[in-house]
Amino acid sequence: MxxxxxxxxxxxxxxxxxxxxxxxxxxxxxxxxxxxxxxxxxxxxxRRKLYKCAKKMEGPLALPLIGCALYFIGSPYDIYCNIMTMFNKYPKIFRVWFGPRLFCAVSEPKYFEILLPNFLRKEHLYHHAECVVGYGLFTAPLDIWKRHRKIIMPTFNQKILDSFVDIFSQQANVLVEQLKTYSGKEEFDVFHVVYKCTLDIICETAMGVKVNTQTTDFPYPKWVDRIFEIVFLRIFVFWYHFDSIFNFTPLAKETTDLLKNLHEFSGVVNTKKKAFLDYLIELTSDENSKFTEQELREEVDTFIIAEKVYDELIEILGPDRSVEPADLPKLSYMDRFLKETLRLFPVAPFIVRAIDEDVDLGDHIIPADTSVVFGILKAHTDEEYWPEPFKFDPDRFLPEEVAKRHPCAYVPFSYGSRNCIG
Structure with a gap:
């Protein structure tokens, strides 16, 4: 031995x-x-807490190192469809590994109510949109967002908004004339028609500038659509996260050209009547709250680009009279119609927030240093709250119907203090 x-x-x-x-x-x-x-x-x-949390949740197959990144390859439409397929396959809550990072996806209103008001920091992936809107409200870090929100909020008072109703009416009349050209013809995508109307409204109300995109071939809407397609791809295509890779792709050159066009447009302000920008400048004249020129441009970019709601309603007030501020409270059916439109077409189908501390949801624990994806569109079409969810029915928003639902079953502009200011 x-x-x-x-x-x-x-x-x-x-x-x-x-x-x-x-x-x-x-x-x-x-x-x-x-x-x-x-x-x-x-x-x-x-990271043992992350793995323990992930083990208790369902979710798509995750591969070593890249996680579920293969689900986010293809066109923006393909990626969107894959995400919605996940929400449909794993209802309420599930986990997604994106590279080495853990994301918890939720679509249950009770989770929205706990998380959205208490976690205001945007997920780091939003920084890919900073090239478009800088540190506007959409992308701003929490400290900048709090300061800007406090300054901007007074400009959204009823008196100022009422002063813009005449512009809304004028541009809506132009929209009606544009829609007449499609009447009796084949199916068409109404989004691009309505978006041009919305852009005309936001440019004239926010900056006092008439751009007439509805009646001319002004390319701004195409620039915006394309730049956000590229931002969407940068967020979801894992290897595009690295500047060293992305900067060698044709998309990088295209991004540079598009940003040059967008920023040149938003920088040319020729105000002929008092607009949102004037109110903003007046409110920030104090040295302690004054916006820099760059900060003003970033907020203007944010408001121009973010205004993409579906405003398909043609409300006839009479053969000649235009809409007046006093008419608005009386338009209860129009209000329900718009809410039902935004239920099916929310401003964003999903949003993402960073989680800085452990959160007890009651039936699940979400650990710190993860991020939560809020499936807004999934919550808006959950049969538990919306019978026949894809049927368009404005009467879902009658007061007695609203009272039956969880308050976070309908959150087209998010929920809590970091909701959409518009």
């Missing part, structure tokens, strides 16, 4: 350890592998 043990020791020291014959390369390789192994064990141990 002693001879056997002795032979093992000799073999181990002479063949495996080779203490006097290892090359520098072999020593470095072993050192690097050992260091990586120790780091990896520590990395896994530090």
């Amino acid at each position: 002693g001879e056997t043990i002795s032979s093992y020791i000799k073999f181990y020291t002479s063949v495996i350890l080779k203490p006097y014959s290892w090359t520098v390369f072999e020593l470095l390789s072993v050192a690097l592998l050992s260091t990586f192994f120790v780091w990896y064990i520590q990395f896994l141990w530090s």
Whole structure:
């Protein structure tokens, strides 16, 4: 037995350890592998809460290193369809690994009520939109958002909004004339027609500038659509997260050209009547709350681009009279019609927030250092709250019907203090 043990020791020291014959390369390789192994064990141990949380949730297949990234390849439409398929397959709550990062996706209103008012920090992936709107309200870090929101909020008072009703009416009349050209013809995409109307309204009310996109071939809507397609791809295509890769793609050059056009447009302000921008400048004249020129441009960019709601209603007030502010409270059916439109076409089908501390949802624990995806469109079409969810029925918003539902079953502009200011 002693001879056997002795032979093992000799073999181990002479063949495996080779203490006097290892090359520098072999020593470095072993050192690097050992260091990586120790780091990896520590990395896994530090994330044990994430793995414990993920194990308790359903979710799509996650591969080593890339997680579920293969589900987010293709056109923006393909990616969107894959995301909605996940929400339909794993209702209420599920997990998605995006590379090494854990995302918890929720579509249950009770989760919205707990999370949205208490976690206001946007997910880091939103920074890919900063190239378009800078640190406007949509993308701003929490400290900047709080300051800007406090400054901007007074401009959204009823008196100022009432002063814009005449512009709404004029542009709506132009929209009616544009829609007449499609009457009796084949099916068409109404979004692009309505979006041009919305852009005309927001430019004239926010900046006092008439751009006449409804009656001319002004390319701004195309620029906006394309730049946000690229932003969408940068967010969801994993390898586009790295500037060193993205900057060598044709999309990078296209992004530069589009941003030049967009920023040149928003920088040319020729105000002929008092507009949103004037009110904003007046409110920020104090040195302690003054916006810089760049901050003003970023907020203007945000308001121009974010205004993409479906305003398909043609309300006839009479053969000649235009809409007046006093008419608005009387239009109860129009109000329900718009709400039902936004139920099926919310401003964003999903939004993402960062989670900074452990959250107890009652039936699940979401650990700190994760992010939550809120499936707004899924909540808006959940049969538990919306019978025949894809049937268009404005009477879902009659007061007695609204009283039956959870308040977060309908959140087209998000919920809590970081909801859409518009």
